[in-house]
Amino acid sequence: MRTFTRARTALTACLLAGALALTGCSVLGEDSGGSASAGAGEAEAGADSSASPEADVPYDVVPLLKPGKKYFGAAVDGAPNSMAAIDTYTKMVGKQPNLIEYYAAWGDGFDASGVRNAWREGAMTLMSWEPFDTPVADIAAGKSDAYIKEYATAVRKLNLPVVISFADEFNGHWEKWGTKNVTPADYVAAWRHVHETFIDVGASNVIWAWSPNIVNPVKSVKLKPYYPGDAYVDWVGLIGYWTIEEDGAFDSVFGATRDQVRTFTKKPMILLETAAMAGERRRADIRNLFAGVTADDDMLGFVWFNHKKRADWRLEASPLALKEFKRLAADDSFGFDVRKP
């Protein structure tokens, strides 16, 4: 009997030791594995607080890349941070714009509340990001990485679609980041670097608009060397205005640029900034604008630059032209709710 009890005690001791060893193993295993992963998790959380499993599914911008209807955009003072000016503009032209452009300097924070304001009214925000004080080559070299990362994180966290046009009118000599100061290689490197940083952070909700000025005033500058490549660009945004220097045909304004761009990419185009100079021809120019955009299936729409800057581009400046604009804008093919493309 005693030997039996002893045997049982020994067996129990073995079993318990085994159990402890097993639980110990798993606890230790968990600890080592857990701490490594926790470290990784913290690093990731530090870089991107939205990168938690609880975050929503990233916004799918693909349907917005080439929607069935045309973008009906506007750039008005104060929008989209304050939607009051947009409401006035809507009242004036009779239709709610669904693409609202604003200008931000390199170094500014991301205006998430502005994007949200616009979204609430069914409009997407287009941000023109202009590196006034930072050389493009520095951006390419990664000197602004902390800023880009922070910005990209904010964009991702917002999880609403945003159009970004980085350093537009790069082919003009009049901009600080224009042909006088920046080489095409630097420009392309900077663009790709910004784009890649956004991708690394997972900000897939950005539509990238590469935006040259129309080539008419700078015919000698070839666009192709400035093109970062289809992998880095979603839209080709053309910037061009109807002025009295040339005739008012749509092709006279955008034709040459469009043809040149079409030699190296098939990405859809949008008139990222356009307007017609006040004057007698304005009504006709507006007609040409609408007709030209409607005629081209690859032309996604336009953004009317409703500012008084260098010239008075505002529609309210010429009531007759405004009336014509209002009539044409009433067409169902212009404007749609970006929340339900």
Next chain:
Amino acid sequence: MTSRHDHYTPQPYDPYAEEENASTWFNSNGQRPSQQGYAYDDQYQAYEQQQPPYTAAVPQQPQGMHDDQPTYALRTVRYQQVPDEPGYHIPETPEAGWEMAASRRRAWVSRAVLLCILAIQAALSLRLSNTAFQDEALYLAAGHAELDHLLHGTEMPRDYAAYFSGSPQLYPLLAAIVDAKFGLAGARTLSLFFMLCTTGLLYSFTRRLFNERAALAGAALFAVLQSTVVMGYFATYDAAAVFLLALTTWIVVRTDRAPVIAVLLAAPVGVLAVGVKYASALYLPTIVVLALLTAWPHKGGKAFARMVLLGLGMGGLLAAGVYTTDLMAGVRQTTTDRTHGTDTTEFLLEQTVKWGGLMFLAAVGGAISYVRRSRMNESPLALHLGNPGWRWRALLGLVLCGTAVLAPAYQIHLGTVVSLFKHVGFGLLFAAPMAGVGVTRLVGAHFRYPQLGIMLWTAVLCLGIQQADWRFDIWPNSTKMINAIEPHVDRKGNYLASTPEVPVYYLYDKSSHGQWHSLFGMEYKDEKGKYYSGDEAYKAAVKDGDFDLIVLDGLTNPRVDDIIAAAVKGNSHYRLLAEIPFRNANGTSEYRIWIKTS
């Protein structure tokens, strides 16, 4: 013990004793014993009848030559005869105060405890939650494809039989029918049903092999193993296979006293188990040997006939199965000729010990203890039972415990940890009866050390819960990934995914398995007709924009993930659709999804 009081034994004072004795005498049943009083009474009466009545007078003297005074001297007085035995009798007391044989009450108590065990098992399984694992997704999608093929004649997207580790026409079909009606939770609940039945059968055949106590202990340990808990909520054919193996064993054990031919009932069930999952064949030899061992104490030499009959029956059916179906290729690829992995022996041993070591130890302890002492009941009557000899007991212990190490040994030979956790459970089903014996021996007679049994069970339970939770957390929750890609999946696209089975299952109505490619090997021919294979094929196909969607999870095949991610970078066809971070048992990672936009 003896019932005879040959000498005076002082008894504790019992105030009621005298009174009771004075009136009448009751046995423990509270009834008057049928034979009260002393047997001596009867004997005495018989003696009285034989003897002439004794008259109390001066005996007559023989009248002879001596006319003498009558005298009392020299006369022998006839002495009253008294029997040697005492004149009272104490009734035979049974050796034990309780019945050793099964009683109705005991059966119900055991069943109630079994029900508790099953409830615990069900609760442990049902608390697991995650989206479909790739294996589950694969079998369910294959089942749906088979179903469509059978009902509507739709072409099969893949030759599933060529690479499945079980017949695609058995479990996947059944699971798909349940899935169509009740979804993934339904298919998983079907597995739970199988596993609960397995535990029930385990209880039943252990009870027949040993007794209720060992059966309950074995079932209680088996019910909380990681393997049992996970397989009980895992829509793969493991639960069905383990259930069929348990049923085969049950038939073999149940027919131990039946005519030899009855053992053949087990043959089709065992072969069906192999059909459901080929690896089940590993356990058939154990069952065949059990056919011998279980019948040996009752039938002696006839038991050999039983073994041979079962072996021939199973062999014949298996051969028929191999020749009439086209499953051999799948058997070779997934089971016998499986490609060797790179997992080390130490790692596999460590995992095996973690997942089943404690229960296996209990089984080995039980087997050793059973060889040393066969008595399974406190009742002294058990001593008189004709117990099987130590050789038989050793053989039974060896067969049952040995079966538990078959699968780990084979996987160590293959060097792969894939599915090991399930196969540990397959083996422990057979070791469970011995583990049950081990626990009863640990607890001791009359429940002397219940705390030891409770400690062991609690340890197995804690390990089981922790490991099952971990197991269900090693694959990412795919809900967001599926939501992200769903709008872009159609019947025309060509898709690449780390775990294509998951979208194939969840988007079964929108695409077909044929449209999805995995990261495990590919062939590609470009427009110029140049042929690529392996990594080069992925690079070329991505470069040409051959895939409409690319979904990487960073887990399944990180090496190929990196190759593809590098090929996508700067690729003009693709745009990042979404990056979806997730946290799983091994840390954090993310789904990276690219879509072809040009």
